[in-house]
Every structure is written in C-alpha cells, then in structure tokens.
Amino acid sequence: MKITVKKFGGTSVGSMDKIRKVAEMIAEERDKGENVVVVLSAMSGDTNKLVSMAHEIADIPDEREFDVLVSTGEQITIALLAICLNGMGYKAKSYTASQVRIVTDSAYSRARIKSIDSENIKASLSDGNIVVVAGFQGVDESGNTTTLGRGGSDTSAVAIAAALEADICEIFTDVEGVYTTDPGICEKARKLDKISYDEMLEMASLGAKVLQTRSVEFAKKYNVPVHVRSTFSTNPGTMVIKEDKDMEKVAVSGIAYNKDEAKITITKVPDHPGVAANIFRPISNANINVDMIIQNISEDGYTNMTFTVPKNDYKKAFELLENTCKELGAGGVTGDTDISKVSVIGVGMKSHSGVASTVFDSLANEGVNILMISTSEIKISVVIDGKYTELAVRVLHNAFNLDKAEIVEEKS
Numbered sequence: 001m002k003i004t005v006k007k008f009g010g011t012s013v014g015s016m017d018k019i020r021k022v023a024e025m026i027a028e029e030r031d032k033g034e035n036v037v038v039v040l041s042a043m044s045g046d047t048n049k050l051v052s053m054a055h056e057i058a059d060i061p062d063e064r065e066f067d068v069l070v071s072t073g074e075q076i077t078i079a080l081l082a083i084c085l086n087g088m089g090y091k092a093k094s095y096t097a098s099q100v101r102i103v104t105d106s107a108y109s110r111a112r113i114k115s116i117d118s119e120n121i122k123a124s125l126s127d128g129n130i131v132v133v134a135g136f137q138g139v140d141e142s143g144n145t146t147t148l149g150r151g152g153s154d155t156s157a158v159a160i161a162a163a164l165e166a167d168i169c170e171i172f173t174d175v176e177g178v179y180t181t182d183p184g185i186c187e188k189a190r191k192l193d194k195i196s197y198d199e200m201l202e203m204a205s206l207g208a209k210v211l212q213t214r215s216v217e218f219a220k221k222y223n224v225p226v227h228v229r230s231t232f233s234t235n236p237g238t239m240v241i242k243e244d245k246d247m248e249k250v251a252v253s254g255i256a257y258n259k260d261e262a263k264i265t266i267t268k269v270p271d272h273p274g275v276a277a278n279i280f281r282p283i284s285n286a287n288i289n290v291d292m293i294i295q296n297i298s299e300d301g302y303t304n305m306t307f308t309v310p311k312n313d314y315k316k317a318f319e320l321l322e323n324t325c326k327e328l329g330a331g332g333v334t335g336d337t338d339i340s341k342v343s344v345i346g347v348g349m350k351s352h353s354g355v356a357s358t359v360f361d362s363l364a365n366e367g368v369n370i371l372m373i374s375t376s377e378i379k380i381s382v383v384i385d386g387k388y389t390e391l392a393v394r395v396l397h398n399a400f401n402l403d404k405a406e407i408v409e410e411k412s
Helices: 016-031 046-057 061-072 071-087 117-126 150-163 197-205 212-221 245-249 273-286 309-330 355-365 386-400
Strands: 003-008 036-038 094-095 102-104 113-116 131-134 137-139 143-149 168-171 194-196 226-230 238-241 254-258 262-268 293-295 302-310 332-336 339-345 371-374 379-385
Touching: 003 150, 016 226, 016 302, 036 071, 036 117, 036 150, 036 302, 046 061, 046 071, 046 168, 046 254, 061 071, 071 131, 071 143, 094 117, 094 355, 113 150, 117 150, 117 371, 131 150, 137 150, 150 168, 150 212, 168 386, 194 197, 197 212, 197 238, 197 254, 197 339, 245 293, 254 386, 262 273, 262 309, 262 339, 273 309, 309 332, 339 386, 355 379, 355 386, 379 386
Parallel strands: 003 036, 003 168, 036 131, 094 131, 102 137, 168 226, 194 238
Antiparallel strands: 102 113, 137 143, 226 238, 254 339, 262 302, 262 332, 293 302, 339 379, 371 379
C-alpha cells in the first residue's frame, strides 16, 4: 500500500478549527486506501512562548532542560490531532520521538538525526492506524530529549519518509509552494512548478524559509520526492526533485535573502600557519556555523579576517573570539549585526556566463555597496547593509526577469 508522509507547520495547526481541517484532509487520504504518516509542528507561536519563558527565568537556560521545555509544543498538537481523528471514526495513534526512536546526537537545540527505528511506525500502520509523529524533536543515545533547531519538523518528516521508503513527502505550509523570491517583498515573485534538490538546498541555506536545509539534504541523499504546498488551497505546489535538463536552460531560478546573520572581523591577526585553525576551533566546539570567510592580503606579517555567523550566535562567538584574540596577540574584534546576505541561485549558472556581472552591475546602479562576496557553481551571494535588503531583492529579480516563465538568456 502506498505510504504518504504529510507534514503540517505551525500555522496549519494554529487553532482547533485548523486541526479539524487537517484531520479532514488526512481522512480523505485514508479513504483512498493510503497509509498516512503525519508529522506536526507546534501551534503557531507556542514555541516562541516557551522560549520566552525559559529566558524569563534564566538568562542562559540549561541546554538540556531548554530542549525538554520547547519540545512540548509538538506533543500537544499530535495528541489533539489523534483525538480528533479517533473522534471521526478513524484509528490514529500519536508518537513522540522517543517512542518512534528518532535517535540524534547530543547537540541540544541543533541536534542531527543519526537513525530512525521505523518498525514502530510500520507496525502501527499495519494495524490500520494513521500515525501522528511529533516533529522537531529527537532523543540521544542516553535517552535525553533533543530538538533539531528551527524548522526541524521538515527534517523529521523527510527523514521519516526516507526511513519508510515513502512514495512522497508533502510539506504543508501557509504558502502555495516555492517562489522565485519572497512574495512579501516582491510582488512579481512567481511560484515554481519544480526545483532541483541542489537549488532548493541553496535557497534554504541562504534564507528562504520554505524548507529547512537539513530536510533538503535528506531528500537529496535518499531521493525522496518532496511536494511543498498550501494547507489552505487545493492548488498544486512545487515539486522538489532531481535536476533535469529543462532546469539548466534558465540561468537563475530564484533570489534568496537572509537578515539573520552577523559579520565579525578580527584585526591584525599574526599571519602564520595554524592561526585560522586556532580562531575557528572554539567556534566549532561551540557548534556555531561559520558561513562566508574573507582574509585580507598579509601586510607586515599581519592580516584581517572577516566572517559571518548566525545572528543568534553573534554574542557567544564575539566573546569566544575576544579570548582567542588575547591568546593570539591579535589587534581586536569588531562586529556588525545590521547586515543581510542576498543570493542569486540557479543550476543553469553552470552553463550560462554573465550572471556575476549582471548581479554587480544591477546593485551598483542602485548605489548598493557590496561588503562580501561568495560563489559556488550555482549561486552568487553578497553581503550588504541590511537597510538595502528589499531593494536588492527586487532589483535582482527584475534583472533576471524572474517574473516570466519563459527562458531568458543572460548577457555575456
């Protein structure tokens, strides 16, 4: 029998009426004879409330207890949905991550999934149940509750789909699919019918909020077809699938942006082997992700090094680097939290020239100064002053004619 994994985000289960609506949608699928596994987020706003409560009672909450607290939101929604489905005459059982055995490492608040024991889910499906699983949470080898980070329910859903070898994983959200950019700041944004795993991975990692990065990594690794669609519409969404030939015909597929980054600069760093390792080792040990890195040309045996980190990790990273600077005899540490990263993405960039010049010319014509640049085969990212974010997104969207579905050849 076909297995479908359906994930519903916080806005989709944000009230009793919305939970009933989700239950009706699931019941329709069950009536078609499909095995249905549902993965749920907490109600919209609940996780934020729990986070606020933790920080109200302690400036730096204990990491283990913090995860115990913030994981409770999902337990509420899975129980309510199962209760609703049972009340409608459908067999349904809810499961926490510890019951399913979604095993993770012990990196609290940003745990990574190591394995999933799918036997409990399969047995429950065989018994005729609709299975409802808590997203976002896991359990480490010692039995401690862990969480997967913001958007972690996406990762839970795709990982479960991979473990079950499900036919499809549907991600239901409050938008109708993946757009060429954020429709909230660019009214010309267009919904994409399909997008490659690599493009979606870049868009997710560069700020697009539709899917969490690790969920796309799982989908690509295990070849799980992912359908991003709206809870509140029957319209087809966007399929996230393997790259095909048509995708390379268009140079650029989308524009992403991220305001949740901060820039840190270490000045007068002694320029000799091993210094970079000494700088980034404590950052790595603190589980802080470093993104773009620029090192200036050495002068008189010293250099400056600039890199970006998530804004939420800025204070922690800054404190660690102040200590590192003293140990290295570096000049000092400066930072800037009022920046954003804007990225142009497309698998077609591998075979189209002139994309970089279009990006730089378009921003220069609007007086937008570029602070940092990073490139890969299928993306160009620039760091700019935060106040120019929306302008930069709209300018680049227009420059690559992304409001039009037809193929546009870029200038060389």
